[in-house]
Amino acid sequence: MSFLSAELEPLPGYPVVGMVGGGQLARMTHQAAIGLGIGFRVLSATPDDSAARVTREVMLGDPDSVAAASAFARACDVVTFDHEQVPPATLEAMAATGTPLRPSPDALIYAQDKLAMRRLLERSGLPNPQWAQVGSAEEATAFGEAQGWPIILKTSRGGYDGKGVWLCRDRAGVVSAFESGYPGAWLAEAYVPFQQELAVLVARSPSGQAVTYPVVRTVQTDGICTQVVAPAPDVSTGESGRAQSVALRIAELTGVTGLLAVEMFDTGDDVLVNELAMRPHNSGHWTMDGAMTSQFENHLRAVLDLPLGDPRPRAPWTVMQNILGGEPDMYSALKHVFAADPALRLHLYGKAVRPGRKVGHVNAYGDELDSCLDRAVHAADYISGVIDE
């Protein structure tokens, strides 16, 4: 492993933050790091990953490997991550360098391991759906018979963007899920007939300062987040306060440093926790243009133990729509989209287009939700090539 170009001498007095992983979350974190004047390094698998394309200080290496990750940790004052699926041995080797990891492995476990997360919530009285650890198709079927079908089967580790998760309507579905052969422990959860999916983003620093962003609505398509509405419509003040309290309590219980995203189901008058992430999150991309401090800046402030920035919204409504490739000639599409909507905010990730791959997002903010929805959906569809006018 070595840096792509000669290592920069850090500016005297400024810390160097290292982010493990070269994806779009690292790319947008770098954008925020520029204003803070700090050093920012990424550990990237290839020289043209999303973040590596725009960051001066790129260390090339497999972010999962013990050797690369520990060499990277030694080159930074504090290390953070653009994903949670870091192998335990790699985390251990990085921690052994003495460089603080934020979040710490002790916190990260709750975003890596769904059984650990469910147990923590249960013993803390936080709102889980009905769930059970299941070791076989028989146990999962028994859970389905007892709770009622359908159920959700999940692997405890390794799931992402809908992978490692199955909606099972009966015993045959359960058997088919287990035939995937995913290793490790599994859990079954009751299917929650939710009204909408919500997410709450918390930034928490090592000193224990924490702020929450407004509760947002997330819309998933085929397991991938495609739209976020901030703030979430049709949520009472009480329910919104409850969702934020749950998220803050999870931040405190897990001891997370940096960002925590708590995905929840809105059951009408309450919330149930679905998943946790400990990093900048798709549900927070709206903050780049819609909040007083972006999630990326607050992630950096949190991992540096700097006082956190104001998380309040800057507009009554902000809609984030992901751009999925799609049409390969996205750049030409910008002319039409920018001409149609000069207020539209665009964030592309510098990624080659493949069908269904997240290659960017747009934000539309304003006073009227319907108009923001129309603008964001139109722009994303046009850039993706789904529509041509």
Add this chain to the structure above:
Amino acid sequence: MSFLSAELEPLPGYPVVGMVGGGQLARMTHQAAIGLGIGFRVLSATPDDSAARVTREVMLGDPDSVAAASAFARACDVVTFDHEQVPPATLEAMAATGTPLRPSPDALIYAQDKLAMRRLLERSGLPNPQWAQVGSAEEATAFGEAQGWPIILKTSRGGYDGKGVWLCRDRAGVVSAFESGYPGAWLAEAYVPFQQELAVLVARSPSGQAVTYPVVRTVQTDGICTQVVAPAPDVSTGESGRAQSVALRIAELTGVTGLLAVEMFDTGDDVLVNELAMRPHNSGHWTMDGAMTSQFENHLRAVLDLPLGDPRPRAPWTVMQNILGGEPDMYSALKHVFAADPALRLHLYGKAVRPGRKVGHVNAYGDELDSCLDRAVHAADYISGVIDE
């Protein structure tokens, strides 16, 4: 010359913009380039210049030199600049590569040469102060006797941040200015007893689309811009419209592509043009947090001939205050400043501190001008070490 690291293969279909110069304007332009997904390269004199510290694609070389600048132009689809003082031979060599320069040398001349600028405004009926070309202390003294003292003496080329400009109260002042021995042509201008200094920023694309930002107040200290208030207070709608019309007309007359900043004197009920710049400008730093599209993004959109972004303000008032070094331990100062004002926006330039050097700026936006002024001045003074509480 070569790139600091292996050249990146541009993403298919996306253009590569090159910026000549590695200062803070290139640094903040890179920040805006990230979201557009385009390639962005800088030609930087050293590997740790402000922009070089944060940009992946850095070509090392003297931005003034014919060899470096023309090699750089060949490596880009379009070239722009973070400063105007590019030697004519260098511009010519870059133009000869066939890569479009935006602004073009034909436009840039009006930002490089104050006599050319005064003549253009005069023949177009645009508001100049009284002025004359002067070849000697005698001619300048005669101008002072005729117009009344004091007068301003300027070198036609090469002035910057108060250099190459003298306020002369009498013949002795004139003689002393000429003794500086600055080469080239000189001009004398009547001293304008202005109420405030204003600036208008225009973005103009090769297709001729142009937008203006709101008229702002600029405050200079020792010839260096230290504060900007957006929009300018105490300016009538009529005067503000007049200032914007003048700036748009200059953009059209010069054929500028990219940004044009027109600095003006507010004489109470009219404006007189003071200086032109053709690049992102200190008077536009407020747009990063205070406008719907930052000046840096609109500069890129303009040089790429993409439709321009909405230049309207996002808050009733935004105050930009420059941070001048100063106290060397600026990073520690951030803890206090961020804790005191979670809504403050910070933009540091990654530059080592030297007394009086611009090392960053802060933006404070809100509903009350006085509060924005207090917040911005306090933060900049604290970070600079001028105050300690």
